[in-house]
Amino acid sequence: MTRSARLLALIQTLRRHRHPVTGDALASGLGISLRTLYRDIATLQSQGAQIDGAPGQGYMLREGFVLPPLMFTLEEIEALVLGSRWVNSREDPSLASAARDALAKIGAVLPPHLRHELDTTTLMVGRSDAPGLDRDVMALLRKAIRSEHKVQIQYRDLQDSVTDRIVWPFALGFFDQVQVLVAWCELRGTHRHFRADRIEQAQVLEERSPRRRTVLIRDWRQQQGLPATDGI
DNA sequence: ACCCGACTATTTGTACTGGT
């Protein structure tokens, strides 16, 4: 591995960790000596990388570290454009706007030739023909998932019967035709999937979900027989 | 084209200091 490749690998390793990593662990992970790692850390710091090191704890990349240019391959840029255009095509203005803003931020730090790829990529996404969704409800559900609050919903099932339920929402599934809320249902006492277009009313409650979102997701994955780390 | 030696950059190991 060349020195420049090693420095990139070091940054990527630090980026993967949310907690401090010891120099010893980093050095053995990269197959270099501790002394060389110290030199590499110093090199990265001199180039502007905000790496915090504390005796007894380890190293951590400070939040907000700006991505250096040349960080994306053409395929990665196409994936980003395709993903953001897909989000943009959904019936959710706040997410669509966020996708456009995120793409603009990425474009701002790309070197010119990659920015050109970003602007001219011709991967298209068709408009969603999903049943009319209540935009406010979708924004409300995302907010409740983030803050781990219970939600009271009025849900119309396939037999057209309406029930009031209190659920602990933890995921939103976006499919071609419908969007599905995944939540723990207090009424049924188990995980349930709710089609977003069948939620007639929703209200975020003051009360927090008794279980953390990560725990709910883990249990749900287990129930569905899904691997632990795949995207939903 | 190949070899050789000089030079430079990089890496390593060890010992030590100091902060948590």
Added chain:
DNA sequence: ACCAGTACAAATAGTCGGGT
């Protein structure tokens, strides 16, 4: 006790120019 950081000497790898 654990671990970041520094200093120093030595080893190793890579580069370059000159000679054959």
